[in-house]
Amino acid sequence: MEECIFCKIANSEIPAKIIAESEKSTAFLDVNPLSKGHTLVVPKSHAETVLDLSEEDWCDMNRLVKDVVARIYDRLSPDGFNIGINMHKAGGQAVEHIHIHIIPRWQGDGGGSVHTIVHNPPQESLEEIHAQLS
Numbered sequence: 001m002e003e004c005i006f007c008k009i010a011n012s013e014i015p016a017k018i019i020a021e022s023e024k025s026t027a028f029l030d031v032n033p034l035s036k037g038h039t040l041v042v043p044k045s046h047a048e049t050v051l052d053l054s055e056e057d058w059c060d061m062n063r064l065v066k067d068v069v070a071r072i073y074d075r076l077s078p079d080g081f082n083i084g085i086n087m088h089k090a091g092g093q094a095v096e097h098i099h100i101h102i103i104p105r106w107q108g109d110g111g112g113s114v115h116t117i118v119h120n121p122p123q124e125s126l127e128e129i130h131a132q133l134s
């Protein structure tokens with residue numbers, strides 16, 4: 001994708017604060033950090049969502065996420081993390097190149113949890129939903 005900013009970062013065409021790399025993924029500091037050490041992990045080849053990734057690229061991204069979390073935990077000593085993906089517009093995806101947010105958290109920082117993203121409980125019973133998904 002010629003105009004994709006995360007492709008350009010992953011291929012070193014534009015500068016970024018890269019903190020770690022693997023064969024297939026790149027981790028760099030978010031330019032608008034929500035907390036100290038807020039990092040994005042992206043695949044080096046373009047993919048919009050997890051559904052567009054090869055199994056190998058998905059596994060590689062997640063190995064790098066683990067490495068980066070360990071590094072942040074060791075060097076910045078946060079009290080916790082939020083780790084997540086915004087998928088499609090409805091899910092808040094702003095750049096159409098999959099990225100995993102690693103957001104270090106500190107006790108009393110005023111933030112919420114994934115439980116505060118949306119409150120839209122289903123009308124259907126859990127049994128109905130289970131039947132649809134299993």
Ligand SMILES: [Zn+2]
Nearest residue numbers: 004007046097
């Ligand atoms: Zn891209």
